[in-house]
Amino acid sequence: MRKQQILKMPYLLSSRVTLQIQNLLAEETLEALDKVSSQVFLSGELKKFPYRTISETLTLVSLTLLRDMLWPHSPKVSPQRHSRQSHVPSSFVEEVEAWATELFRRAQDSTTHKNGLEERDRRLFTLTSSNQHHSPRLLNSREAMVNRVKMLVIANSVCLELMGWCARDENGGSNV
Numbered sequence: 001m002r003k004q005q006i007l008k009m010p011y012l013l014s015s016r017v018t019l020q021i022q023n024l025l026a027e028e029t030l031e032a033l034d035k036v037s038s039q040v041f042l043s044g045e046l047k048k049f050p051y052r053t054i055s056e057t058l059t060l061v062s063l064t065l066l067r068d069m070l071w072p073h074s075p076k077v078s079p080q081r082h083s084r085q086s087h088v089p090s091s092f093v094e095e096v097e098a099w100a101t102e103l104f105r106r107a108q109d110s111t112t113h114k115n116g117l118e119e120r121d122r123r124l125f126t127l128t129s130s131n132q133h134h135s136p137r138l139l140n141s142r143e144a145m146v147n148r149v150k151m152l153v154i155a156n157s158v159c160l161e162l163m164g165w166c167a168r169d170e171n172g173g174s175n176v
Helices: 011-024 027-043 055-070 090-112 116-129 148-166
Strands: none
Touching (some): 011 027, 011 090
C-alpha cells in the first residue's frame, strides 16, 4: 500500500484523465507514434534520442500516472469512507479493470514472444526506411537505448497494481 498520496484530484477529473490515457494507449495510436519515433531514431537527427519505439515509455509513464491518480479513490465498500470524493462507480472500476487486464495481456504477449518486439522493429524499419534514402543509424546498433522489455515488465507490474486497486474485496483479487 502507498503511504503517501502523490496525486489527489477529484474523481471526476480522474475519470476524464483516465479516458484520455486510454485513448493515448490505444494500439493504433501507439503504432503511429512508434512509426514517428522510429523515423527520428533512424534518421540520427537527434543525437540523444534512445527511443526506437516510444510506446513502452508512454505506457509505463501513463499507467504510473493513472495508478497514482486513482489510488486515493477507493472502490472498496467501507463504512469509514463516506466522502463523495472517494466514491467510485462500479462501472468505472470494471472498465479500468478490463482495460488494465487487456494492457497486461498485450504487454505479456510482447515479452513472452521473444521475437515480438524484434518483428515489430523490422516492420517499423521497413516502413521508415522505404521513405529514407539512407539511414545513419543501424537498427541493431548498441547505442544507449531504452530497454523496452524491462519497461514492459515494469508497466505490467503497474497493471497488476491497478487490477488490485479494482478488487472490491479479498475474493476479487484472486483474478490478479
